[in-house]
Amino acid sequence: MSDSEEAGVSGYSTPPKKKTKCGISSALRKSAYMAENSVPFSHANHLVEMQKKMFPECQIAQEMKMKKTKASYVIQDRIAWEEKQEIAKICRENRFALIIDESTDIAVSQILAILVRFYDKKRLKVTDALLDIVEVDDASGEGLYRLVKELLISKDIPLTNVIGFASDNCSSMMGSNTGFQAHLKKDVPSIFVIGCVFIPFLRLVLKICLFSFTIIFGGIFEERMLLFCTQ
Known part of the structure; x- marks a missing residue:
């Protein structure tokens, strides 16, 4: 069988090019740059084309193919996923404070942002990080606590590692009987709780x-x- 026949059987008119390690690294670095500097996904189309014109002799630049769809996938489904796994690992191995806030997104859905504050041994400083964002069905104190507790259990994070809790001063968060902090104190009696001081x-x-x-x-x-x- 000739090369042309093999190409036809495989579904390609020409043999597919293998992605080089440098090409993958370049796509990851460009996506990480966009995420870190809040660059819109739509800019990916122009960045790649500008890169090709700036470095016409660079093979990696000329083979770079990353538009907004790929950039959003790399950031949301790969980089963000790895970051969340790393943060969950830190919370499993260290004490941390829990910071939560409820809001409504552009689709008019109630969401709960769950942040953690811990001492980063690599950076040697206290760090705030987003653990996860979950959709809320029951916005009561008990419902929110059940949601957060299930999230921590799913990530194998022990509740005993939670040493502090902070949120705004609404009744569903800071209610002395039915608020989030009341349910949290039942499981972690020694926890330090602080409301919004602004x-x-x-x-x-x-x-x-x-x-x-x-x-x-x-x-x-x-x-x-x-x-x-x-x-």
């Missing part, structure tokens, strides 16, 4: 401003500032 600090600053303005300008601003402080 609003109390803001009110404190406004009260200080009110006091200063009252001293300097009299009671001109007192009524309006007091109203704003109590919102």
Whole structure:
């Protein structure tokens, strides 16, 4: 059988080119750069074409094929997956704090962002990382806690490794009886819990401003500032 006949049987008019290690590495590095710098996926089309024009004698640059579909796949299904596995491994082996926040995405679906804060032994500093994002069906404190607990169990992360918890001050998170933190304390009684401190600090600053303005300008601003402080 001739080369042309073998090519026809295999479904290719010419033998397919094998992806080189340098080519794969180049695609990964370019995708990682886009993810790190929040570059839109649509820019991948232009980056590759510009790379070919900038380095016309480079074979790797000329063979580079990565548009927005491939870039989104590499980032979301490969790099992100590896990062989540690495973060889960760190949480299995070290103590960490849990930070969660509920929101609504562009598709009007309730989602829960689950972050962890731990001491990174490689970077020698405290690091915040996204463990996962899950869709919410039951937004009650019990429902959210069940969702997070199931996620930790699925990743083989022991609850005893959780030493802290932080979130906003809504009742489903910080409720003393039915909130997320109440259910978490039943499983981890020694956990340290802290709510959002931004609003109390803001009110404190406004009260200080009110006091200063009252001293300097009299009671001109007192009524309006007091109203704003109590919102």
